Amino acid sequence: MLPVIDLAELDTPVGRERLREITHHVGFFYLDGHGVDRELLDRVFTVAREFFALPEASKQSIAMLNSPHFRGYNRVGGELTNGETDWREQIDIGPERQPIPGAAGYLRLQGPNQWPADLPDLEKTIEALDAALADVGMRLLRHWAASLDADPAIFDDAFAHAPATLIKVVRYPERPSADHTGEQGVGAHKDSGVLTMLLLEPGSSGLQVETETGDWIDAPARAGSFVVNIGELLEVATGGYLRATRHRVLTPAGAPERLSVPYFLNPALDATVPTIGLPPHLAERARGIELDPANPLYRTYGENAWKSRTRAHPDVYARWYPGEAEPE
Numbered sequence: 001m002l003p004v005i006d007l008a009e010l011d012t013p014v015g016r017e018r019l020r021e022i023t024h025h026v027g028f029f030y031l032d033g034h035g036v037d038r039e040l041l042d043r044v045f046t047v048a049r050e051f052f053a054l055p056e057a058s059k060q061s062i063a064m065l066n067s068p069h070f071r072g073y074n075r076v077g078g079e080l081t082n083g084e085t086d087w088r089e090q091i092d093i094g095p096e097r098q099p100i101p102g103a104a105g106y107l108r109l110q111g112p113n114q115w116p117a118d119l120p121d122l123e124k125t126i127e128a129l130d131a132a133l134a135d136v137g138m139r140l141l142r143h144w145a146a147s148l149d150a151d152p153a154i155f156d157d158a159f160a161h162a163p164a165t166l167i168k169v170v171r172y173p174e175r176p177s178a179d180h181t182g183e184q185g186v187g188a189h190k191d192s193g194v195l196t197m198l199l200l201e202p203g204s205s206g207l208q209v210e211t212e213t214g215d216w217i218d219a220p221a222r223a224g225s226f227v228v229n230i231g232e233l234l235e236v237a238t239g240g241y242l243r244a245t246r247h248r249v250l251t252p253a254g255a256p257e258r259l260s261v262p263y264f265l266n267p268a269l270d271a272t273v274p275t276i277g278l279p280p281h282l283a284e285r286a287r288g289i290e291l292d293p294a295n296p297l298y299r300t301y302g303e304n305a306w307k308s309r310t311r312a313h314p315d316v317y318a319r320w321y322p323g324e325a326e327p328e
């Protein structure tokens with residue numbers, strides 16, 4: 001089972017050291033004591049169910065294909081990980097901002113969301129969730145910084161102006177279905193941002209996490225907890241001391257469906273996450289940044305995000321940015 005950390009534990013040096021070691025070795029844990037209102041979390045899953053139950057035409061009216069900013073709905077099978085089709089439907093939501101006129105490259109990720117006209121509660125609920133989780137996420141980041149003997153506020157600047165949080169509301173249909181017998185709900189990947197807080201529907205399973213020895217362990221939902229994991233930018237910021245762990249979701253076999261809401265806490269698109277100068281006893285245990293030719297890691301969040309968005313949604317990329325280079 002994944003380790004459990006209570007947020008209150010992190011007020012002590014011993015608790016912070018535990019956070020640091022867990023995220024050095026495992027990179028994933030259950031977070032208890034986060035203080036986010038239970039009723040809000042229930043509301044998130046209620047509105048998620050309502051969204052997925054909308055008629056296909058309503059969902060398609062906010063298709064991501066309409067959005068040069070990679071926002072909106074993707075039907076089941078409309079997304080790729082490692083070049084393979086993921087078996088999930090989802091809506092991708094980011095900060096509600098105007099596009100940047102004349103923007104090039106990753107700055108084109110900034111822009112408005114698409115909201116379903118038939119479900120006004122979705123926007124309100126996601127807004128409330130964003131406020132609550134941004135607060136928990138920033139507290140965690142300060143604890144991480146302190147655990148690495150850095151200034152606890154070292155990450156604050158990168159998030160102070162226009163953080164590029166991404167929230168997904170996801171449904172994995174059951175397996176097998178008439179048109180899908182494969183296991184890939186979402187293929188093995190690292191998250192591209194700083195840290196992810198994952199809300200799992202109570203009772204659900206299917207998430208698997210890769211261990212240091214290359215085995216896969218199950219991470220079922222745990223009542224009252226979020227699952228937290230490190231993204232690639234924290235691996236980069238710590239020279240690989242903290243681990244951006246690969247994970248995947250198997251489509252539910254013998255269970256009706258699975259809902260999840262991953263919350264990706266990301267800095268501003270043009271922010272470069274500061275490199276943390278580790279004290280010698282930690283530096284000697286840093287593994288270095290994983291050099292995977294198939295998955296380059298960038299220090300600027302927007303570059304990393306552009307890589308992951310264009311790879312996951314080649315149809316959106318081709319429609320809005322024809323003639324640009326293959327996704328990296």
Ligand SMILES: O=C(O)CCC(=O)C(=O)O
Binds near residue numbers: 168170186207249260
């Ligand atoms: O749905 C889940 O449990 C995990 C999803 C995930 O890893 C992702 O969207 O990055």
Ligand SMILES: [Fe+2]
Binds near residue numbers: 190191247
């Ligand atoms: Fe993920």
